Every structure is written in C-alpha cells, then in structure tokens.
Amino acid sequence: MRLVIAGGGTGGHLYPGIAVAREWLSRFPDTTISFAGTTRG
Incomplete structure (x- = not known):
C-alpha cells in the first residue's frame, strides 16, 4: 500500500503528518509513505 x-x-502540518504516518505504519507495516509539500512549508 502507498500513502501520501x-x-x-x-511547517506546522509536518508534526501531525508524522504522527499519522507512525500510527499508520504500526497498523499497516507494508506501507510506503511519502510526504508532499513545498519548499516554503
């Protein structure tokens, strides 16, 4: 599975995104997770 x-x-969206990614991986360990954003945040 893939998750973006x-x-x-x-950058305030980064920490909640990391928390979601960690929880997701704990439930679905075969997932590839990518983060998308801009150079400005």
Whole structure:
C-alpha cells in the first residue's frame, strides 16, 4: 500500500503528518509513505 501525506502553508502540518504516518505504519507495516509539500512549508 502507498500513502501520501500532504501539508501546505506552514511547517506546522509536518508534526501531525508524522504522527499519522507512525500510527499508520504500526497498523499497516507494508506501507510506503511519502510526504508532499513545498519548499516554503
């Protein structure tokens, strides 16, 4: 399975995204997770 976590605007979206990714991996360990964003946040 693949999961993309996207956030925008500020880096404040990063920490909740990491928390979601960790929980997701604990439930679905065969998942590939990618993060999408911009160079500005």
